[in-house]
Amino acid sequence: MKKIQIINGPNLNLLGKREPAVYGNTAFEGYLDELRKIYPQCEISYFQSNLEGELINKIHETGFGYDGLILNAGAYTHTSLALHDAIKAVTSPVVEVHISNVHAREPFRHVSLISAACKGVILGFGLDSYRLAVEALLAPEIDN
Numbered sequence: 482m483k484k485i486q487i488i489n490g491p492n493l494n495l496l497g498k499r500e501p502a503v504y505g506n507t508a509f510e511g512y513l514d515e516l517r518k519i520y521p522q523c524e525i526s527y528f529q530s531n532l533e534g535e536l537i538n539k540i541h542e543t544g545f546g547y548d549g550l551i552l553n554a555g556a557y558t559h560t561s562l563a564l565h566d567a568i569k570a571v572t573s574p575v576v577e578v579h580i581s582n583v584h585a586r587e588p589f590r591h592v593s594l595i596s597a598a599c600k601g602v603i604l605g606f607g608l609d610s611y612r613l614a615v616e617a618l619l620a621p622e623i624d625n
């Protein structure tokens with residue numbers, strides 16, 4: 482059974498309520514149930530925190546044993562060198578995801594401090610970005 486950890490950062494606990502025009506009307510927990518049904522061959526764990534250090538702790542905790550991490554770091558994407566270093570420190574591949582197309586938004590969202598440390602980036606496909614990230618982690622090329 483492949484083990485995948487999804488980590489959501491600040492304000493993503495409010496999905497479904499927060500800026501629905503940008504992030505949609507679906508709460509993450511409902512989406513996660515659907516995702517788990519699509520991938521019965523995977524054990525998909527989920528963690529959300531609004532605190533940078535807790536995100537780093539979760540990366541450390543899961544980043545040496547899991548087959549892959551899917552990280553939506555929220556606004557810390559654009560600010561956190563510490564998250565970049567945490568991703569670099571672990572051995573599991575990390576896929577950066579964003580629900581919105583950050584490049585079509587404000588200029589301060591165009592820079593990611595974590596992309597260079599990640600295996601790859603998926604963004605702009607709404608919540609489906611997470612499913613695409615699971616696909617990426619299951620693809621054989623991930624072993625490269």
Ligand code: DQA
Pocket residue numbers: 491492493553554555556557558578579580581582583590
């Ligand atoms: C986000 C994009 C970030 O710029 C923003 O701060 C978020 C959500 C996204 O999933 O589109 O909180 O990561």
